[in-house]
Amino acid sequence: MDTLWLTNPTLAYRDWQAREAAGADRRPFAARSIVQHQAMFEHFRRHLMARETSVVTFGADDIEAFWLSAEARTYSQATRMRYVKLLDRLCRHLVFTGVRQDNPAAPFLAVERWPDTEPTPQYLDADADARLQAYLQSPANDLAQLRSRAIVATFLATGITAAEARAARIVDLVPDAHPPYLFVPAHGPRDARTVHLPEFAVPVLRAWLARRKTLPIEGDRLFTLTPDGRPITDMSFGRIVSSVLEAIGEADAEMSPRTLRNTFGRRQLLAGRSREEVSLMLGLSSHRTCDRVAATIPVDRPL
Structure with missing residues:
Protein backbone atom coordinates (compact mmCIF):
# COMPACT_ATOMS: atom_id res chain seq x y z
CA MET A 1 0.00 0.00 0.00
CA ASP A 2 1.22 3.50 -0.86
CA THR A 3 0.91 5.18 2.55
CA LEU A 4 1.63 8.64 1.11
CA TRP A 5 -2.04 8.75 0.07
CA LEU A 6 -2.86 8.55 3.78
CA THR A 7 -0.35 11.11 5.05
CA ASN A 8 -0.03 13.62 2.20
CA PRO A 9 -2.60 13.04 -0.58
CA THR A 10 -1.65 16.29 -2.34
CA LEU A 11 1.94 15.13 -2.78
CA ALA A 12 0.82 11.59 -3.62
CA TYR A 13 -1.47 12.88 -6.38
CA ARG A 14 1.21 15.17 -7.80
CA ASP A 15 3.73 12.34 -7.82
CA TRP A 16 1.27 9.95 -9.47
CA GLN A 17 0.38 12.50 -12.13
CA ALA A 18 4.03 13.10 -12.95
CA ARG A 19 5.02 9.44 -13.09
CA GLU A 20 2.07 7.36 -14.20
CA ALA A 21 -1.25 9.07 -14.88
CA ALA A 22 -2.41 8.97 -18.49
CA GLY A 23 -5.53 9.44 -20.54
CA ALA A 24 -7.72 6.84 -22.23
CA ASP A 25 -5.17 6.46 -25.04
CA ARG A 26 -2.43 5.76 -22.45
CA ARG A 27 -0.55 8.87 -23.49
CA PRO A 28 0.76 11.07 -20.64
CA PHE A 29 -1.27 14.19 -19.96
CA ALA A 30 0.02 17.54 -21.20
CA ALA A 31 1.58 19.85 -18.62
CA ARG A 32 -1.43 22.19 -18.74
CA SER A 33 -3.81 19.28 -18.12
CA ILE A 34 -1.73 18.12 -15.17
CA VAL A 35 -1.97 21.57 -13.57
CA GLN A 36 -5.74 21.59 -14.13
CA HIS A 37 -6.12 18.08 -12.70
CA GLN A 38 -4.13 18.98 -9.59
CA ALA A 39 -6.34 22.03 -9.03
CA MET A 40 -9.49 19.91 -9.42
CA PHE A 41 -8.13 17.26 -7.06
CA GLU A 42 -7.30 19.89 -4.43
CA HIS A 43 -10.79 21.36 -4.72
CA PHE A 44 -12.37 17.96 -4.17
CA ARG A 45 -9.94 17.09 -1.36
CA ARG A 46 -10.87 20.27 0.52
CA HIS A 47 -14.52 19.27 0.12
CA LEU A 48 -13.70 15.90 1.67
CA MET A 49 -11.85 17.56 4.54
CA ALA A 50 -14.89 19.72 5.27
CA ARG A 51 -16.96 16.53 5.44
CA GLU A 52 -14.33 14.94 7.72
CA THR A 53 -13.43 12.18 5.28
CA SER A 54 -10.53 11.51 2.90
CA VAL A 55 -9.54 10.15 -0.51
CA VAL A 56 -9.24 6.74 1.16
CA THR A 57 -12.72 6.62 2.70
CA PHE A 58 -15.05 8.89 0.66
CA GLY A 59 -18.15 7.37 -0.89
CA ALA A 60 -20.87 8.11 -3.42
CA ASP A 61 -22.69 10.36 -0.92
CA ASP A 62 -19.62 12.59 -0.72
CA ILE A 63 -19.60 12.97 -4.50
CA GLU A 64 -23.31 13.80 -4.48
CA ALA A 65 -22.67 16.43 -1.79
CA PHE A 66 -19.89 17.88 -3.92
CA TRP A 67 -22.33 18.51 -6.80
CA LEU A 68 -24.56 20.44 -4.36
CA SER A 69 -21.78 22.81 -3.22
CA ALA A 70 -22.11 26.47 -4.19
CA GLU A 71 -19.40 26.36 -6.86
CA ALA A 72 -20.11 22.91 -8.28
CA ARG A 73 -23.79 23.81 -8.85
CA THR A 74 -22.60 26.18 -11.58
CA TYR A 75 -20.47 23.56 -13.36
CA SER A 76 -21.26 22.84 -16.97
CA GLN A 77 -21.99 19.31 -18.14
CA ALA A 78 -18.45 19.13 -19.54
CA THR A 79 -16.89 20.20 -16.24
CA ARG A 80 -18.91 17.61 -14.33
CA MET A 81 -17.74 14.97 -16.79
CA ARG A 82 -14.11 16.00 -16.28
CA TYR A 83 -14.50 15.67 -12.51
CA VAL A 84 -16.16 12.26 -12.80
CA LYS A 85 -13.41 10.98 -15.11
CA LEU A 86 -10.76 12.32 -12.73
CA LEU A 87 -12.36 10.65 -9.70
CA ASP A 88 -12.87 7.38 -11.55
CA ARG A 89 -9.25 7.37 -12.70
CA LEU A 90 -8.10 8.19 -9.17
CA CYS A 91 -10.21 5.51 -7.50
CA ARG A 92 -9.17 2.83 -9.98
CA HIS A 93 -5.54 3.64 -9.19
CA LEU A 94 -6.18 3.53 -5.44
CA VAL A 95 -7.92 0.17 -5.75
CA PHE A 96 -5.04 -1.18 -7.84
CA THR A 97 -2.48 -0.08 -5.24
CA GLY A 98 -4.49 -1.42 -2.33
CA VAL A 99 -5.34 1.94 -0.80
CA ARG A 100 -9.08 1.56 -1.45
CA GLN A 101 -11.44 -1.38 -1.80
CA ASP A 102 -14.02 0.27 -4.07
CA LEU A 132 -18.82 44.27 -9.80
CA GLN A 133 -17.25 47.33 -11.42
CA ALA A 134 -18.56 49.50 -8.57
CA TYR A 135 -17.29 47.04 -5.95
CA LEU A 136 -13.81 47.04 -7.47
CA GLN A 137 -13.64 50.81 -7.10
CA SER A 138 -14.33 50.74 -3.34
CA PRO A 139 -11.33 51.07 -0.97
CA ALA A 140 -9.48 47.87 -0.06
CA ASN A 141 -8.90 47.08 3.62
CA ASP A 142 -5.55 45.32 3.31
CA LEU A 143 -2.92 43.96 0.93
CA ALA A 144 -4.73 40.69 0.22
CA GLN A 145 -7.98 42.46 -0.62
CA LEU A 146 -6.19 44.97 -2.84
CA ARG A 147 -4.45 42.18 -4.73
CA SER A 148 -7.70 40.22 -5.14
CA ARG A 149 -9.55 43.25 -6.47
CA ALA A 150 -6.71 44.06 -8.85
CA ILE A 151 -6.71 40.49 -10.18
CA VAL A 152 -10.48 40.48 -10.73
CA ALA A 153 -10.34 43.97 -12.25
CA THR A 154 -7.70 42.76 -14.71
CA PHE A 155 -9.84 39.84 -15.88
CA LEU A 156 -12.99 41.97 -16.08
CA ALA A 157 -11.31 44.94 -17.77
CA THR A 158 -9.07 43.19 -20.30
CA GLY A 159 -10.52 39.75 -20.97
CA ILE A 160 -7.14 38.05 -20.61
CA THR A 161 -6.88 34.36 -19.74
CA ALA A 162 -5.61 32.93 -16.47
CA ALA A 163 -2.40 31.88 -18.22
CA GLU A 164 -1.87 35.43 -19.49
CA ALA A 165 -2.50 36.84 -16.00
CA ARG A 166 0.07 34.42 -14.56
CA ALA A 167 2.64 35.58 -17.08
CA ALA A 168 1.94 39.33 -16.74
CA ARG A 169 4.90 41.44 -15.61
CA ILE A 170 5.02 44.71 -13.74
CA VAL A 171 6.20 46.54 -16.88
CA ASP A 172 3.19 45.26 -18.86
CA LEU A 173 0.69 47.32 -16.85
CA VAL A 174 0.75 51.04 -17.71
CA PRO A 175 -2.18 52.75 -15.93
CA ASP A 176 -0.79 56.27 -16.34
CA ALA A 177 -0.56 56.21 -20.13
CA HIS A 178 -3.11 58.01 -22.31
CA PRO A 179 -5.05 55.82 -22.68
CA PRO A 180 -3.97 53.40 -19.92
CA TYR A 181 -3.29 49.86 -21.10
CA LEU A 182 -2.11 46.33 -20.38
CA PHE A 183 0.39 44.81 -22.80
CA VAL A 184 -0.10 41.08 -23.37
CA PRO A 185 3.03 39.42 -24.85
CA ALA A 186 2.77 36.90 -27.63
CA HIS A 187 2.52 33.28 -26.55
CA GLY A 188 1.73 30.10 -28.41
CA PRO A 189 -0.48 30.89 -31.40
CA ARG A 190 -1.56 34.25 -29.95
CA ASP A 191 0.07 37.45 -31.15
CA ALA A 192 1.07 40.22 -28.77
CA ARG A 193 -1.68 42.74 -28.15
CA THR A 194 -2.41 45.89 -26.19
CA VAL A 195 -5.71 46.14 -24.32
CA HIS A 196 -6.84 49.57 -23.20
CA LEU A 197 -8.12 49.77 -19.63
CA PRO A 198 -11.64 51.06 -18.96
CA GLU A 199 -12.03 53.80 -16.38
CA PHE A 200 -13.42 51.56 -13.63
CA ALA A 201 -10.24 49.46 -13.47
CA VAL A 202 -7.62 52.20 -13.45
CA PRO A 203 -7.72 53.28 -9.76
CA VAL A 204 -7.40 49.77 -8.30
CA LEU A 205 -4.76 48.72 -10.83
CA ARG A 206 -2.79 51.92 -10.26
CA ALA A 207 -2.94 51.32 -6.49
CA TRP A 208 -1.88 47.69 -6.86
CA LEU A 209 1.01 48.52 -9.18
CA ALA A 210 2.35 51.11 -6.73
CA ARG A 211 2.05 48.62 -3.88
CA ARG A 212 3.49 45.73 -5.86
CA LYS A 213 6.67 47.67 -6.60
CA THR A 214 7.33 48.02 -2.86
CA LEU A 215 6.84 44.36 -1.95
CA PRO A 216 9.88 42.14 -1.25
CA ILE A 217 8.92 39.56 -3.87
CA GLU A 218 11.39 37.81 -6.16
CA GLY A 219 10.97 38.38 -9.86
CA ASP A 220 8.76 40.84 -11.68
CA ARG A 221 5.43 39.05 -12.00
CA LEU A 222 2.51 41.43 -11.66
CA PHE A 223 0.53 38.99 -9.53
CA THR A 224 1.92 36.48 -7.06
CA LEU A 225 0.82 35.08 -3.72
CA THR A 226 4.24 34.05 -2.41
CA PRO A 227 7.49 35.91 -1.62
CA ASP A 228 9.44 33.68 -4.01
CA GLY A 229 7.39 34.98 -6.93
CA ARG A 230 5.81 31.72 -8.02
CA PRO A 231 2.91 32.13 -10.49
CA ILE A 232 -0.64 31.90 -9.19
CA THR A 233 -2.39 28.60 -9.88
CA ASP A 234 -5.77 28.21 -11.60
CA MET A 235 -7.17 27.00 -8.29
CA SER A 236 -6.06 30.19 -6.51
CA PHE A 237 -7.39 32.38 -9.29
CA GLY A 238 -10.70 30.54 -9.01
CA ARG A 239 -10.87 31.12 -5.25
CA ILE A 240 -10.10 34.81 -5.69
CA VAL A 241 -12.77 35.30 -8.35
CA SER A 242 -15.24 33.28 -6.31
CA SER A 243 -14.71 35.32 -3.14
CA VAL A 244 -15.19 38.63 -4.96
CA LEU A 245 -18.31 37.46 -6.80
CA GLU A 246 -19.77 36.17 -3.53
CA ALA A 247 -19.08 39.60 -1.99
CA ILE A 248 -21.46 41.21 -4.52
CA GLY A 249 -24.05 38.47 -4.07
CA GLU A 250 -23.45 36.82 -7.43
CA ALA A 251 -23.75 33.04 -7.30
CA ASP A 252 -25.50 32.03 -10.53
CA ALA A 253 -22.53 32.04 -12.89
CA GLU A 254 -19.48 29.79 -12.90
CA MET A 255 -17.02 31.59 -10.64
CA SER A 256 -13.91 31.57 -12.79
CA PRO A 257 -11.67 33.92 -14.79
CA ARG A 258 -13.32 32.53 -17.93
CA THR A 259 -16.67 33.97 -16.83
CA LEU A 260 -15.05 37.41 -16.49
CA ARG A 261 -13.38 36.99 -19.88
CA ASN A 262 -16.76 36.22 -21.46
CA THR A 263 -18.28 39.20 -19.63
CA PHE A 264 -15.58 41.45 -21.10
CA GLY A 265 -16.20 40.16 -24.61
CA ARG A 266 -19.98 40.47 -24.26
CA ARG A 267 -19.63 44.05 -22.98
CA GLN A 268 -17.60 44.94 -26.09
CA LEU A 269 -20.18 43.38 -28.39
CA LEU A 270 -23.00 45.24 -26.63
CA ALA A 271 -21.00 48.47 -27.12
CA GLY A 272 -21.16 47.93 -30.87
CA ARG A 273 -17.76 46.43 -31.62
CA SER A 274 -17.64 43.79 -34.33
CA ARG A 275 -16.85 40.14 -33.76
CA GLU A 276 -13.55 40.70 -35.58
CA GLU A 277 -12.56 43.52 -33.24
CA VAL A 278 -13.52 41.65 -30.09
CA SER A 279 -11.75 38.49 -31.21
CA LEU A 280 -8.56 40.51 -31.64
CA MET A 281 -9.04 42.08 -28.19
CA LEU A 282 -9.30 38.56 -26.76
CA GLY A 283 -6.22 37.39 -28.65
CA LEU A 284 -8.21 34.92 -30.77
CA SER A 285 -7.53 34.03 -34.39
CA SER A 286 -11.09 32.81 -35.04
CA HIS A 287 -14.53 34.26 -34.26
CA ARG A 288 -15.88 31.05 -32.69
CA THR A 289 -15.81 32.30 -29.09
CA CYS A 290 -17.32 35.65 -30.04
CA ASP A 291 -20.05 33.92 -32.00
CA ARG A 292 -20.98 31.84 -28.94
CA VAL A 293 -20.97 34.91 -26.69
CA ALA A 294 -22.92 36.93 -29.25
CA ALA A 295 -25.60 34.21 -29.28
CA THR A 296 -26.41 35.13 -25.64
CA ILE A 297 -27.45 38.64 -26.68
CA PRO A 298 -31.20 39.01 -27.39
CA VAL A 299 -32.10 39.50 -31.03
CA ASP A 300 -33.68 42.86 -30.21
CA ARG A 301 -30.18 44.09 -29.38
CA PRO A 302 -28.54 43.84 -32.83
CA LEU A 303 -24.74 43.97 -32.99
Missing part, protein backbone atom coordinates in the same frame (compact mmCIF):
# COMPACT_ATOMS: atom_id res chain seq x y z
CA ASN A 103 -14.60 2.88 -6.74
CA PRO A 104 -17.58 5.08 -5.80
CA ALA A 105 -17.09 7.20 -8.94
CA ALA A 106 -17.85 4.33 -11.32
CA PRO A 107 -21.68 4.66 -11.16
CA PHE A 108 -21.41 8.38 -11.92
CA LEU A 109 -19.23 7.69 -14.94
CA ALA A 110 -21.91 5.33 -16.26
CA VAL A 111 -24.54 8.07 -16.34
CA GLU A 112 -22.57 11.24 -17.12
CA ARG A 113 -22.12 12.20 -20.78
CA TRP A 114 -20.12 14.74 -22.69
CA PRO A 115 -22.45 17.47 -23.97
CA ASP A 116 -23.80 16.96 -27.50
CA THR A 117 -23.56 20.69 -28.14
CA GLU A 118 -21.26 23.38 -26.87
CA PRO A 119 -22.45 24.81 -23.54
CA THR A 120 -23.71 28.37 -23.31
CA PRO A 121 -20.81 30.62 -22.25
CA GLN A 122 -20.99 31.73 -18.64
CA TYR A 123 -21.04 35.51 -18.13
CA LEU A 124 -22.27 38.25 -15.82
CA ASP A 125 -25.29 40.15 -17.09
CA ALA A 126 -25.07 43.92 -17.43
CA ASP A 127 -26.44 44.53 -13.92
CA ALA A 128 -23.98 42.16 -12.25
CA ASP A 129 -21.16 43.56 -14.39
CA ALA A 130 -21.99 47.08 -13.20
CA ARG A 131 -22.19 45.98 -9.55
Whole structure:
Protein backbone atom coordinates (compact mmCIF):
# COMPACT_ATOMS: atom_id res chain seq x y z
CA MET A 1 0.00 0.00 0.00
CA ASP A 2 1.22 3.50 -0.86
CA THR A 3 0.91 5.18 2.55
CA LEU A 4 1.63 8.64 1.11
CA TRP A 5 -2.04 8.75 0.07
CA LEU A 6 -2.86 8.55 3.78
CA THR A 7 -0.35 11.11 5.05
CA ASN A 8 -0.03 13.62 2.20
CA PRO A 9 -2.60 13.04 -0.58
CA THR A 10 -1.65 16.29 -2.34
CA LEU A 11 1.94 15.13 -2.78
CA ALA A 12 0.82 11.59 -3.62
CA TYR A 13 -1.47 12.88 -6.38
CA ARG A 14 1.21 15.17 -7.80
CA ASP A 15 3.73 12.34 -7.82
CA TRP A 16 1.27 9.95 -9.47
CA GLN A 17 0.38 12.50 -12.13
CA ALA A 18 4.03 13.10 -12.95
CA ARG A 19 5.02 9.44 -13.09
CA GLU A 20 2.07 7.36 -14.20
CA ALA A 21 -1.25 9.07 -14.88
CA ALA A 22 -2.41 8.97 -18.49
CA GLY A 23 -5.53 9.44 -20.54
CA ALA A 24 -7.72 6.84 -22.23
CA ASP A 25 -5.17 6.46 -25.04
CA ARG A 26 -2.43 5.76 -22.45
CA ARG A 27 -0.55 8.87 -23.49
CA PRO A 28 0.76 11.07 -20.64
CA PHE A 29 -1.27 14.19 -19.96
CA ALA A 30 0.02 17.54 -21.20
CA ALA A 31 1.58 19.85 -18.62
CA ARG A 32 -1.43 22.19 -18.74
CA SER A 33 -3.81 19.28 -18.12
CA ILE A 34 -1.73 18.12 -15.17
CA VAL A 35 -1.97 21.57 -13.57
CA GLN A 36 -5.74 21.59 -14.13
CA HIS A 37 -6.12 18.08 -12.70
CA GLN A 38 -4.13 18.98 -9.59
CA ALA A 39 -6.34 22.03 -9.03
CA MET A 40 -9.49 19.91 -9.42
CA PHE A 41 -8.13 17.26 -7.06
CA GLU A 42 -7.30 19.89 -4.43
CA HIS A 43 -10.79 21.36 -4.72
CA PHE A 44 -12.37 17.96 -4.17
CA ARG A 45 -9.94 17.09 -1.36
CA ARG A 46 -10.87 20.27 0.52
CA HIS A 47 -14.52 19.27 0.12
CA LEU A 48 -13.70 15.90 1.67
CA MET A 49 -11.85 17.56 4.54
CA ALA A 50 -14.89 19.72 5.27
CA ARG A 51 -16.96 16.53 5.44
CA GLU A 52 -14.33 14.94 7.72
CA THR A 53 -13.43 12.18 5.28
CA SER A 54 -10.53 11.51 2.90
CA VAL A 55 -9.54 10.15 -0.51
CA VAL A 56 -9.24 6.74 1.16
CA THR A 57 -12.72 6.62 2.70
CA PHE A 58 -15.05 8.89 0.66
CA GLY A 59 -18.15 7.37 -0.89
CA ALA A 60 -20.87 8.11 -3.42
CA ASP A 61 -22.69 10.36 -0.92
CA ASP A 62 -19.62 12.59 -0.72
CA ILE A 63 -19.60 12.97 -4.50
CA GLU A 64 -23.31 13.80 -4.48
CA ALA A 65 -22.67 16.43 -1.79
CA PHE A 66 -19.89 17.88 -3.92
CA TRP A 67 -22.33 18.51 -6.80
CA LEU A 68 -24.56 20.44 -4.36
CA SER A 69 -21.78 22.81 -3.22
CA ALA A 70 -22.11 26.47 -4.19
CA GLU A 71 -19.40 26.36 -6.86
CA ALA A 72 -20.11 22.91 -8.28
CA ARG A 73 -23.79 23.81 -8.85
CA THR A 74 -22.60 26.18 -11.58
CA TYR A 75 -20.47 23.56 -13.36
CA SER A 76 -21.26 22.84 -16.97
CA GLN A 77 -21.99 19.31 -18.14
CA ALA A 78 -18.45 19.13 -19.54
CA THR A 79 -16.89 20.20 -16.24
CA ARG A 80 -18.91 17.61 -14.33
CA MET A 81 -17.74 14.97 -16.79
CA ARG A 82 -14.11 16.00 -16.28
CA TYR A 83 -14.50 15.67 -12.51
CA VAL A 84 -16.16 12.26 -12.80
CA LYS A 85 -13.41 10.98 -15.11
CA LEU A 86 -10.76 12.32 -12.73
CA LEU A 87 -12.36 10.65 -9.70
CA ASP A 88 -12.87 7.38 -11.55
CA ARG A 89 -9.25 7.37 -12.70
CA LEU A 90 -8.10 8.19 -9.17
CA CYS A 91 -10.21 5.51 -7.50
CA ARG A 92 -9.17 2.83 -9.98
CA HIS A 93 -5.54 3.64 -9.19
CA LEU A 94 -6.18 3.53 -5.44
CA VAL A 95 -7.92 0.17 -5.75
CA PHE A 96 -5.04 -1.18 -7.84
CA THR A 97 -2.48 -0.08 -5.24
CA GLY A 98 -4.49 -1.42 -2.33
CA VAL A 99 -5.34 1.94 -0.80
CA ARG A 100 -9.08 1.56 -1.45
CA GLN A 101 -11.44 -1.38 -1.80
CA ASP A 102 -14.02 0.27 -4.07
CA ASN A 103 -14.60 2.88 -6.74
CA PRO A 104 -17.58 5.08 -5.80
CA ALA A 105 -17.09 7.20 -8.94
CA ALA A 106 -17.85 4.33 -11.32
CA PRO A 107 -21.68 4.66 -11.16
CA PHE A 108 -21.41 8.38 -11.92
CA LEU A 109 -19.23 7.69 -14.94
CA ALA A 110 -21.91 5.33 -16.26
CA VAL A 111 -24.54 8.07 -16.34
CA GLU A 112 -22.57 11.24 -17.12
CA ARG A 113 -22.12 12.20 -20.78
CA TRP A 114 -20.12 14.74 -22.69
CA PRO A 115 -22.45 17.47 -23.97
CA ASP A 116 -23.80 16.96 -27.50
CA THR A 117 -23.56 20.69 -28.14
CA GLU A 118 -21.26 23.38 -26.87
CA PRO A 119 -22.45 24.81 -23.54
CA THR A 120 -23.71 28.37 -23.31
CA PRO A 121 -20.81 30.62 -22.25
CA GLN A 122 -20.99 31.73 -18.64
CA TYR A 123 -21.04 35.51 -18.13
CA LEU A 124 -22.27 38.25 -15.82
CA ASP A 125 -25.29 40.15 -17.09
CA ALA A 126 -25.07 43.92 -17.43
CA ASP A 127 -26.44 44.53 -13.92
CA ALA A 128 -23.98 42.16 -12.25
CA ASP A 129 -21.16 43.56 -14.39
CA ALA A 130 -21.99 47.08 -13.20
CA ARG A 131 -22.19 45.98 -9.55
CA LEU A 132 -18.82 44.27 -9.80
CA GLN A 133 -17.25 47.33 -11.42
CA ALA A 134 -18.56 49.50 -8.57
CA TYR A 135 -17.29 47.04 -5.95
CA LEU A 136 -13.81 47.04 -7.47
CA GLN A 137 -13.64 50.81 -7.10
CA SER A 138 -14.33 50.74 -3.34
CA PRO A 139 -11.33 51.07 -0.97
CA ALA A 140 -9.48 47.87 -0.06
CA ASN A 141 -8.90 47.08 3.62
CA ASP A 142 -5.55 45.32 3.31
CA LEU A 143 -2.92 43.96 0.93
CA ALA A 144 -4.73 40.69 0.22
CA GLN A 145 -7.98 42.46 -0.62
CA LEU A 146 -6.19 44.97 -2.84
CA ARG A 147 -4.45 42.18 -4.73
CA SER A 148 -7.70 40.22 -5.14
CA ARG A 149 -9.55 43.25 -6.47
CA ALA A 150 -6.71 44.06 -8.85
CA ILE A 151 -6.71 40.49 -10.18
CA VAL A 152 -10.48 40.48 -10.73
CA ALA A 153 -10.34 43.97 -12.25
CA THR A 154 -7.70 42.76 -14.71
CA PHE A 155 -9.84 39.84 -15.88
CA LEU A 156 -12.99 41.97 -16.08
CA ALA A 157 -11.31 44.94 -17.77
CA THR A 158 -9.07 43.19 -20.30
CA GLY A 159 -10.52 39.75 -20.97
CA ILE A 160 -7.14 38.05 -20.61
CA THR A 161 -6.88 34.36 -19.74
CA ALA A 162 -5.61 32.93 -16.47
CA ALA A 163 -2.40 31.88 -18.22
CA GLU A 164 -1.87 35.43 -19.49
CA ALA A 165 -2.50 36.84 -16.00
CA ARG A 166 0.07 34.42 -14.56
CA ALA A 167 2.64 35.58 -17.08
CA ALA A 168 1.94 39.33 -16.74
CA ARG A 169 4.90 41.44 -15.61
CA ILE A 170 5.02 44.71 -13.74
CA VAL A 171 6.20 46.54 -16.88
CA ASP A 172 3.19 45.26 -18.86
CA LEU A 173 0.69 47.32 -16.85
CA VAL A 174 0.75 51.04 -17.71
CA PRO A 175 -2.18 52.75 -15.93
CA ASP A 176 -0.79 56.27 -16.34
CA ALA A 177 -0.56 56.21 -20.13
CA HIS A 178 -3.11 58.01 -22.31
CA PRO A 179 -5.05 55.82 -22.68
CA PRO A 180 -3.97 53.40 -19.92
CA TYR A 181 -3.29 49.86 -21.10
CA LEU A 182 -2.11 46.33 -20.38
CA PHE A 183 0.39 44.81 -22.80
CA VAL A 184 -0.10 41.08 -23.37
CA PRO A 185 3.03 39.42 -24.85
CA ALA A 186 2.77 36.90 -27.63
CA HIS A 187 2.52 33.28 -26.55
CA GLY A 188 1.73 30.10 -28.41
CA PRO A 189 -0.48 30.89 -31.40
CA ARG A 190 -1.56 34.25 -29.95
CA ASP A 191 0.07 37.45 -31.15
CA ALA A 192 1.07 40.22 -28.77
CA ARG A 193 -1.68 42.74 -28.15
CA THR A 194 -2.41 45.89 -26.19
CA VAL A 195 -5.71 46.14 -24.32
CA HIS A 196 -6.84 49.57 -23.20
CA LEU A 197 -8.12 49.77 -19.63
CA PRO A 198 -11.64 51.06 -18.96
CA GLU A 199 -12.03 53.80 -16.38
CA PHE A 200 -13.42 51.56 -13.63
CA ALA A 201 -10.24 49.46 -13.47
CA VAL A 202 -7.62 52.20 -13.45
CA PRO A 203 -7.72 53.28 -9.76
CA VAL A 204 -7.40 49.77 -8.30
CA LEU A 205 -4.76 48.72 -10.83
CA ARG A 206 -2.79 51.92 -10.26
CA ALA A 207 -2.94 51.32 -6.49
CA TRP A 208 -1.88 47.69 -6.86
CA LEU A 209 1.01 48.52 -9.18
CA ALA A 210 2.35 51.11 -6.73
CA ARG A 211 2.05 48.62 -3.88
CA ARG A 212 3.49 45.73 -5.86
CA LYS A 213 6.67 47.67 -6.60
CA THR A 214 7.33 48.02 -2.86
CA LEU A 215 6.84 44.36 -1.95
CA PRO A 216 9.88 42.14 -1.25
CA ILE A 217 8.92 39.56 -3.87
CA GLU A 218 11.39 37.81 -6.16
CA GLY A 219 10.97 38.38 -9.86
CA ASP A 220 8.76 40.84 -11.68
CA ARG A 221 5.43 39.05 -12.00
CA LEU A 222 2.51 41.43 -11.66
CA PHE A 223 0.53 38.99 -9.53
CA THR A 224 1.92 36.48 -7.06
CA LEU A 225 0.82 35.08 -3.72
CA THR A 226 4.24 34.05 -2.41
CA PRO A 227 7.49 35.91 -1.62
CA ASP A 228 9.44 33.68 -4.01
CA GLY A 229 7.39 34.98 -6.93
CA ARG A 230 5.81 31.72 -8.02
CA PRO A 231 2.91 32.13 -10.49
CA ILE A 232 -0.64 31.90 -9.19
CA THR A 233 -2.39 28.60 -9.88
CA ASP A 234 -5.77 28.21 -11.60
CA MET A 235 -7.17 27.00 -8.29
CA SER A 236 -6.06 30.19 -6.51
CA PHE A 237 -7.39 32.38 -9.29
CA GLY A 238 -10.70 30.54 -9.01
CA ARG A 239 -10.87 31.12 -5.25
CA ILE A 240 -10.10 34.81 -5.69
CA VAL A 241 -12.77 35.30 -8.35
CA SER A 242 -15.24 33.28 -6.31
CA SER A 243 -14.71 35.32 -3.14
CA VAL A 244 -15.19 38.63 -4.96
CA LEU A 245 -18.31 37.46 -6.80
CA GLU A 246 -19.77 36.17 -3.53
CA ALA A 247 -19.08 39.60 -1.99
CA ILE A 248 -21.46 41.21 -4.52
CA GLY A 249 -24.05 38.47 -4.07
CA GLU A 250 -23.45 36.82 -7.43
CA ALA A 251 -23.75 33.04 -7.30
CA ASP A 252 -25.50 32.03 -10.53
CA ALA A 253 -22.53 32.04 -12.89
CA GLU A 254 -19.48 29.79 -12.90
CA MET A 255 -17.02 31.59 -10.64
CA SER A 256 -13.91 31.57 -12.79
CA PRO A 257 -11.67 33.92 -14.79
CA ARG A 258 -13.32 32.53 -17.93
CA THR A 259 -16.67 33.97 -16.83
CA LEU A 260 -15.05 37.41 -16.49
CA ARG A 261 -13.38 36.99 -19.88
CA ASN A 262 -16.76 36.22 -21.46
CA THR A 263 -18.28 39.20 -19.63
CA PHE A 264 -15.58 41.45 -21.10
CA GLY A 265 -16.20 40.16 -24.61
CA ARG A 266 -19.98 40.47 -24.26
CA ARG A 267 -19.63 44.05 -22.98
CA GLN A 268 -17.60 44.94 -26.09
CA LEU A 269 -20.18 43.38 -28.39
CA LEU A 270 -23.00 45.24 -26.63
CA ALA A 271 -21.00 48.47 -27.12
CA GLY A 272 -21.16 47.93 -30.87
CA ARG A 273 -17.76 46.43 -31.62
CA SER A 274 -17.64 43.79 -34.33
CA ARG A 275 -16.85 40.14 -33.76
CA GLU A 276 -13.55 40.70 -35.58
CA GLU A 277 -12.56 43.52 -33.24
CA VAL A 278 -13.52 41.65 -30.09
CA SER A 279 -11.75 38.49 -31.21
CA LEU A 280 -8.56 40.51 -31.64
CA MET A 281 -9.04 42.08 -28.19
CA LEU A 282 -9.30 38.56 -26.76
CA GLY A 283 -6.22 37.39 -28.65
CA LEU A 284 -8.21 34.92 -30.77
CA SER A 285 -7.53 34.03 -34.39
CA SER A 286 -11.09 32.81 -35.04
CA HIS A 287 -14.53 34.26 -34.26
CA ARG A 288 -15.88 31.05 -32.69
CA THR A 289 -15.81 32.30 -29.09
CA CYS A 290 -17.32 35.65 -30.04
CA ASP A 291 -20.05 33.92 -32.00
CA ARG A 292 -20.98 31.84 -28.94
CA VAL A 293 -20.97 34.91 -26.69
CA ALA A 294 -22.92 36.93 -29.25
CA ALA A 295 -25.60 34.21 -29.28
CA THR A 296 -26.41 35.13 -25.64
CA ILE A 297 -27.45 38.64 -26.68
CA PRO A 298 -31.20 39.01 -27.39
CA VAL A 299 -32.10 39.50 -31.03
CA ASP A 300 -33.68 42.86 -30.21
CA ARG A 301 -30.18 44.09 -29.38
CA PRO A 302 -28.54 43.84 -32.83
CA LEU A 303 -24.74 43.97 -32.99
